[in-house]
Amino acid sequence: MDAKLRKRHKIIWIVLAPVLMVLLIWVAKDLGFSQNSEIVKLETTSSTAMAKAENEKVSAVLLNNQERSILEIVVKSPLRSTSSVVFALTGTQERETLLGQLEGVGSYSFQVEEGVKGIIIKDPIKKQSILKLEF
Template sequence: MTAGQRKAHKFIWLCIVTVIPVILFLAVKDLNFTASNENLLLDRASNGASVSKQIKNNMINVDLMINGNGKVINILLKKPLRSTSSLVYVLENGKRGELLGQLSGVGKYSFETMVDLEGILVYDAIKEVEISKLFF
């Protein structure tokens, strides 16, 4: 590097070091990091979906959202279930209906269905035992 290149290199890096934090600050300043779940659900509802029912349990939170394409069931599993083979079914007339999917661990799950449902059933397929039955 020549003396001119070293000088330009130093100047460019000093500009970058001062400009990037300013750009990051401007990009982040309007974000709301304290938004609650209710605000997020209301935002989704204003985007064409409507929240019709919510169920809360000590292990499971369930939100049912109805939109033009059908129903979206959002499940938040707060604690691990006893069984690793837990399946989620639709409850129709108090009985097990369509299979929605599997719950494998703590976390968020989302399932879509077109079926009219009364609630959900969390079922252990190996032991053939109902783990939880939640009605809307």
């Protein structure tokens, strides 16, 4: 490289490195690494099933014990979507509250507020609703 290209190269990296670092930190702080670990250990023996809804692929049970409400979601067969994110539907307006991501067949538990009317699973990449269950 000649002197001009060397200088351009140096300036590019001295600018790019901190700018990119700030941008990545800014984006990464909202990534929510703990989201999937929000799966709550539940003592089912002391919980009462308040509501239940299911179809051939997913079942959702709203459990309640004295301390909190737990929404237990069981994915029975693959959803065949690029990405599956579950939201709780609350209130008469069916406000959507993000619960977390479903990564495949299995059981998931989420602590929820009172007044959950159902769930909706969406594919955020395709911007499509995959399924909706109402209690």
